[in-house]
Amino acid sequence: MSAPVQRLDVRGIVREFSGGAGVHGIDLAIAPGEIHAIVGLNGAGKTTLMRLVLGMLRPEAGTVSIDGVHLHDAPAALWAGVGQLVEHPLAYAELDGRSNLVVAARLHGIGRRHAGEVADRAIAEFDLARYAEVRASRLSLGNLQRVGLAAALQHEPRLVVLDEPTNALDPAGVILLREALLRRAAAGAGILVSSHHLDEVARIADRITVINAGRAIGALDPAGIDLERAFFAMLHADDLERPAA
Numbered sequence: 001m002s003a004p005v006q007r008l009d010v011r012g013i014v015r016e017f018s019g020g021a022g023v024h025g026i027d028l029a030i031a032p033g034e035i036h037a038i039v040g041l042n043g044a045g046k047t048t049l050m051r052l053v054l055g056m057l058r059p060e061a062g063t064v065s066i067d068g069v070h071l072h073d074a075p076a077a078l079w080a081g082v083g084q085l086v087e088h089p090l091a092y093a094e095l096d097g098r099s100n101l102v103v104a105a106r107l108h109g110i111g112r113r114h115a116g117e118v119a120d121r122a123i124a125e126f127d128l129a130r131y132a133e134v135r136a137s138r139l140s141l142g143n144l145q146r147v148g149l150a151a152a153l154q155h156e157p158r159l160v161v162l163d164e165p166t167n168a169l170d171p172a173g174v175i176l177l178r179e180a181l182l183r184r185a186a187a188g189a190g191i192l193v194s195s196h197h198l199d200e201v202a203r204i205a206d207r208i209t210v211i212n213a214g215r216a217i218g219a220l221d222p223a224g225i226d227l228e229r230a231f232f233a234m235l236h237a238d239d240l241e242r243p244a245a
């Protein structure tokens with residue numbers, strides 16, 4: 001029997017910056033229905049890895065496949081099945097929240113007739129009704145983040161990539177996002193998420209990969225009891241083994 005197609009399959013990906021920073025050969029796979037979290041200190045390479053996965057950065061070596069399709073062969077339609085929030089929330093400052101969502105839905109291949117309906121569902125899902133008609137430029141950071149997350153998830157992507165998505169969220173937003181991700185995973189999406197909040201990650205992730213100095217150095221057990229201690233022990237052992245360049 002052939003191996004099932006992974007939502008995301010990253011093999012030996014490398015992108016090095018001057019001074020030795022970057023990503024130095026990471027393998028990572030996400031099966032349908034799986035939530036895979038990456039954790040690491042500031043500058044470990046999480047965002048760089050996500051930018052490589054999304055084709056925003058070109059790798060020097062290694063491959064990325066989404067649903068079995070190599071990125072360099074990827075038709076535009078493949079991106080309609082991806083939802084991402086890496087760096088700034090997608091938002092046109094002069095458009096209100098709902099209009100931003102309609103534009104994002106259209107960009108992800110949702111037809112004109114359905115885009116409004118999709119946006120309205122996302123507004124309900126992220127509790128944005130009060131802000132639907134507020135210009136993006138006037139939204140608080142957290143509400144802008146909610147709009148960005150809604151835009152990343154509303155078209156029901158098969159692969160979701162989110163970089164530190166809870167950073168600007170209030171506790172209610174954190175819960176809404178958690179539920180939104182669990183629903184997508186239950187429906188078969190693969191989800192890659194980075195975070196600095198080990199406890200939050202442990203609540204939703206099936207797998208947690210630790211990134212240090214541009215490498216994947218091990219996994220944390222989401223059901224483990226003292227994730228923080230295990231995390232720092234892993235970093236410490238890796239730093240001893242491979243002193244900083």
Ligand SMILES: Nc1ncnc2c1ncn2[C@@H]1O[C@H](COP(=O)(O)OP(=O)(O)OP(=O)(O)O)[C@@H](O)[C@H]1O
Pocket residue numbers: 017018021022040041042043044045046047048049
């Ligand atoms: N375009 C670039 N040119 C040079 N160096 C870069 C570039 N992009 C990232 N880096 C460096 O690569 C390393 C990894 O950065 P990256 O943003 O991937 O880390 P991160 O794990 O996402 O960190 P954080 O938790 O702070 O967001 C850092 O040392 C960063 O300064």
